[in-house]
Amino acid sequence: MGKIEWAMWANEQALAAGLILLTGGIVGVAGQFRDWEFAAYGVAAGVFICFLEYPRGMRNKGTSVERTGQYCLTVCVKAFGPVTRNYYVRAGLHAALCVPGAFILPTVLGCVCLAIASIIYLVAAIRGEQWLPILPKKTEKRVEMGKSIAYPPQNPPPRPPPELRRKRAEDLEGAAYVNPIAVTANE
Amino acid sequence: MGNFAANEGLSIFVILVWLGINVFLFVHYYLAFLTDNFYYTGVILGHALSWARAPAACLNFNCMLILLPVCRNLLSFLRGSIQHCSRTAARQLDRNLTFHKLVAYMIAFHTAIHIIAHLFNFERFMGAQLDSNTTVSFVLSQIGNGDNRSFLNPIRTSDTNPTYVMFTTIAGLTGVVITLALILITTSSMEVIRRSYFEVFWYTHHLFIIFFIGLVIHGVGRIVRGQTSESLNEHKPELCAKYYQTWGKNGTFCPVPNFAGNPPGTWKWVVGPMFLYLCERLVRFYRSQQKVVITKVVMHPSKTLELQMKRKGFRMEVGQYVFLQCPSVSQLEWHPFTLTSAPEEDQFSVHIRIVGDWTQGLYEACGGDKPGFQEAWKLPKMGVDGPFGTASEDVFQYEVVMLVGAGIGVTPFASILKSVWYKHVHENTKVFTKKIYFYWLCPETQAFEWFADLLQSLEGQMQEKGMTDFLSYNIYLTRWKETEAAHFTVHHEAENDPITGLKQMTRYGKPNWDNEFKAIGNNHPGSKVGVFLCGPTVLGKALEKQCHTHSQSNVDFIFNKENF
Numbered sequence: 001m002g003k004i005e006w007a008m009w010a011n012e013q014a015l016a017a018g019l020i021l022l023t024g025g026i027v028g029v030a031g032q033f034r035d036w037e038f039a040a041y042g043v044a045a046g047v048f049i050c051f052l053e054y055p056r057g058m059r060n061k062g063t064s065v066e067r068t069g070q071y072c073l074t075v076c077v078k079a080f081g082p083v084t085r086n087y088y089v090r091a092g093l094h095a096a097l098c099v100p101g102a103f104i105l106p107t108v109l110g111c112v113c114l115a116i117a118s119i120i121y122l123v124a125a126i127r128g129e130q131w132l133p134i135l136p137k138k139t140e141k142r143v144e145m146g147k148s149i150a151y152p153p154q155n156p157p158p159r160p161p162p163e164l165r166r167k168r169a170e171d172l173e174g175a176a177y178v179n180p181i182a183v184t185a186n187e
Numbered sequence: 188m189g190n191f192a193a194n195e196g197l198s199i200f201v202i203l204v205w206l207g208i209n210v211f212l213f214v215h216y217y218l219a220f221l222t223d224n225f226y227y228t229g230v231i232l233g234h235a236l237s238w239a240r241a242p243a244a245c246l247n248f249n250c251m252l253i254l255l256p257v258c259r260n261l262l263s264f265l266r267g268s269i270q271h272c273s274r275t276a277a278r279q280l281d282r283n284l285t286f287h288k289l290v291a292y293m294i295a296f297h298t299a300i301h302i303i304a305h306l307f308n309f310e311r312f313m314g315a316q317l318d319s320n321t322t323v324s325f326v327l328s329q330i331g332n333g334d335n336r337s338f339l340n341p342i343r344t345s346d347t348n349p350t351y352v353m354f355t356t357i358a359g360l361t362g363v364v365i366t367l368a369l370i371l372i373t374t375s376s377m378e379v380i381r382r383s384y385f386e387v388f389w390y391t392h393h394l395f396i397i398f399f400i401g402l403v404i405h406g407v408g409r410i411v412r413g414q415t416s417e418s419l420n421e422h423k424p425e426l427c428a429k430y431y432q433t434w435g436k437n438g439t440f441c442p443v444p445n446f447a448g449n450p451p452g453t454w455k456w457v458v459g460p461m462f463l464y465l466c467e468r469l470v471r472f473y474r475s476q477q478k479v480v481i482t483k484v485v486m487h488p489s490k491t492l493e494l495q496m497k498r499k500g501f502r503m504e505v506g507q508y509v510f511l512q513c514p515s516v517s518q519l520e521w522h523p524f525t526l527t528s529a530p531e532e533d534q535f536s537v538h539i540r541i542v543g544d545w546t547q548g549l550y551e552a553c554g555g556d557k558p559g560f561q562e563a564w565k566l567p568k569m570g571v572d573g574p575f576g577t578a579s580e581d582v583f584q585y586e587v588v589m590l591v592g593a594g595i596g597v598t599p600f601a602s603i604l605k606s607v608w609y610k611h612v613h614e615n616t617k618v619f620t621k622k623i624y625f626y627w628l629c630p631e632t633q634a635f636e637w638f639a640d641l642l643q644s645l646e647g648q649m650q651e652k653g654m655t656d657f658l659s660y661n662i663y664l665t666r667w668k669e670t671e672a673a674h675f676t677v678h679h680e681a682e683n684d685p686i687t688g689l690k691q692m693t694r695y696g697k698p699n700w701d702n703e704f705k706a707i708g709n710n711h712p713g714s715k716v717g718v719f720l721c722g723p724t725v726l727g728k729a730l731e732k733q734c735h736t737h738s739q740s741n742v743d744f745i746f747n748k749e750n751f
Binding site (some may be wrong): 004005008009012013016020023024026027031033034056059062065102103104105108109111112116169 | 299303306307309310313343348349353363366367371377379383386387404
């Protein structure tokens with residue numbers, strides 16, 4: 001277990017907790033339960049947590065896999081700087097956010113899941129991990145393979161035609177490059 | 188168009204039957220809780236009771252199913268027996284992990300419905316206790332106040348709240364515990380976590396033990412109450428319901444109704460699979476205790492470790508895999524590896540790529556980082572479970588075979604090719620397979636090294652026997668560096684390939700599958716061609732499409748994919 005980046009798992013758990021909190025909140029509000037105000041809080045907190053946790057952070061080792069369409073949220077989350085980068089802050093935030101969920105039944109599950117996510121984030125923070133955004137790299141546009149290539153290349157990668165490959169003694173002027181040492185014909 | 192039916196038909200059928208059973212159970216149990224004995228329960232809860240009990244039945248069914256696809260020893264045994272009857276049916280058992288995940292998703296889905304319905308149930312039961320004393324709900328809730336046995340409403344007083352009640356009932360508490368276990372199992376099984384941090388996935392997955400124990404205990408409290416049959420004889424709801432103000436009072440003909448809970452039923456569904464899974468783990472443990480000796484350790488380039496081992500009574504087929512355990516690296520971890528040796532050899536071997544914690548630990552335990560000769564007794568003790576069968580076992584049942592391996596995915600085919608060599612060259616037994624087309628896609632040149640030896644010997648042997656037609660192999664180098672390119676161009680005219688030293692020249696880039704399939708189809712009209720792949724999903728999809736496209740009336744391409 002030595003090389004696990006706990007933040008990756010904490011992120012999955014927190015996102016799940018946000019969704020559960022949101023669902024519980026919707027049930028509480030739509031069903032007009034007693035103390036539905038807590039359910040309304042659950043909806044708001046759930047949405048906020050989902051937005052915060054949707055963009056995955058960059059991994060220290062290995063390739064980082066983005067979630068679909070996470071780029072806009074990455075930019076927003078990145079804008080908050082150290083508040084979102086530091087996992088101690090996230091652990092504390094989730095611990096605080098989960099408390100009001102404990103008051104009514106529909107949001108209790110979301111509350112407990114969020115508390116667990118908070119604990120895993122705390123472990124991640126103690127191990128010195130932090131959230132870094134996954135930003136698209138500036139790559140050159142790859143050349144599109146032409147549709148006319150029907151067979152894989154039979155020859156190795158191309159090389160210049162024979163005339164330019166080597167200087168010929170008869171035609172020193174016509175060669176493609178200049179030699180520091182004079183070229184002599186074979187004996 | 189394609190032989191879609193041949194490739195996918197049985198899978199679709201199994202899925203449809205499974206979904207059908209789910210739907211049937213859901214509807215059946217939904218209606219079962221709308222009967223007379225649940226009339227009064229329904230007065231308080233409405234349809235929320237049915238919405239909770241229907242997914243509960245489906246959960247019973249799916250929790251029964253989920254343990255079965257992961258009993259790999261049982262599946263291997265089944266596969267061996269079924270193979271004699273039907274190749275297609277045997278191939279279904281290769282998709283056990285996919286089925287396990289499908290059932291898991293269904294469990295999560297039904298759990299969600301079940302919990303949401305119970306949220307409404309708790310709310311309505313609480314509401315009944317808090318109602319004014321002129322409503323039928325309130326009157327119903329007071330039943331059983333004296334003897335605490337015949338009650339309907341599990342919330343016995345108005346001086347509490349649903350959250351408190353949930354944590355103080357068996358059903359509520361076990362419900363929370365098993366749901367948490369399920370959520371933790373789910374989040375740690377996400378592909379990102381599973382592929383990168385296998386240990387977290389594996390250890391957290393063992394929470395399923397808590398899940399099943401909690402599941403069986405979940406109904407012990409008998410919290411779902413219906414009217415008893417004796418009570419129904421004396422008190423018929425359709426006649427007496429409106430006289431709720433005067434039940435049991437002198438001069439009325441409606442006594443107070445009595446209620447009782449249903450006995451817990453989940454254990455009947457899951458006890459069988461739990462027992463089978465326990466047997467499975469015992470078999471694995473027994474196999475791990477058998478003595479395994481490492482006879483040879485070879486370190487290949489591109490961080491590939493080869494281990495040759497012996498175990499008493501070990502028998503394998505081509506392309507099977509084993510689970511390896513090294514107690515000195517980790518007591519609890521078992522990792523799957525394809526066998527690269529042939530059944531005809533007297534020892535078995537695996538080629539392991541060093542990518543993570545465990546493989547690195549194994550490499551060091553075998554003395555890979557120490558120079559020079561290692562004493563035999565210094566090599567670590569190993570546990571081996573298996574071998575288990577996968578799709579490659581079917582290779583020799585096809586007349587024409589296409590083998591496609593990407594990178595390290597060539598390992599099951601190493602076993603097949605070695606077996607081919609032994610069969611044809613040494614023992615000359617009659618082999619059904621007449622032609623093998625072998626494709627190896629590789630991104631780096633060093634990876635050729637250990638496999639090139641095998642191909643070279645095969646090449647030589649086939650030439651001696653005049654059987655050069657039997658095996659046609661194509662190696663594709665999909666990536667190269669500038670410096671390597673220079674080397675290739677200089678040696679381009681050489682008789683043997685500059686990379687592999689084989690007579691068959693290495694090709695560059697990726698194969699044009701359309702042309703390959705067309706050519707093979709034209710060469711072998713009227714036959715079934717087995718296509719076997721061990722490689723990335725993207726390539727699998729491309730090949731599957733090619734199989735469907737090129738399967739016409741006279742030639743059938745049947746696709747098989749290895750998966751871990």
